[in-house]
């Protein structure tokens with residue numbers, strides 16, 4: 256009888272141990288997978304639509320990559336009389352060949368990972384400014400200034 260009790264309690268503790276271990280492993284795996292599949296959409300910051308009526312377009316290098324911007328109104332010119340003009344930014348593009356960049360997660364040491372912009376055309380990578388880019392309005396503001404200067408130089412309002 257005593258032997259049976261010992262056998263059962265041993266079996267139970269082994270099962271509990273295995274269960275805990277398995278749980279820990281699966282937690283570790285899912286957090287790893289989460290980090291790997293995490294996406295940072297470079298276009299997310301621009302909630303606006305690309306303008307149909309474009310007055311001025313410009314390019315800008317910011318964070319060492321190329322951004323394109325358009326200043327204009329959302330709708331085609333025949334409907335846009337009362338629309339407000341705005342700056343629209345899209346990108347980033349590879350400064351080397353203007354190919355659209357994508358974001359990739361790369362492992363750094365063992366547990367840390369970081370994001371880079373990758374160009375599939377030339378395989379160049381550019382560091383992704385996780386700490387600085389925020390929602391991207393910093394790029395949008397820089398583009399807005401660039402377009403404003405360009406429009407002033409061109410004599411448009």
Ligand SMILES: [Zn+2]
Pocket residue numbers: 349350351352353354374375376377378379
């Ligand atoms: Zn490239």
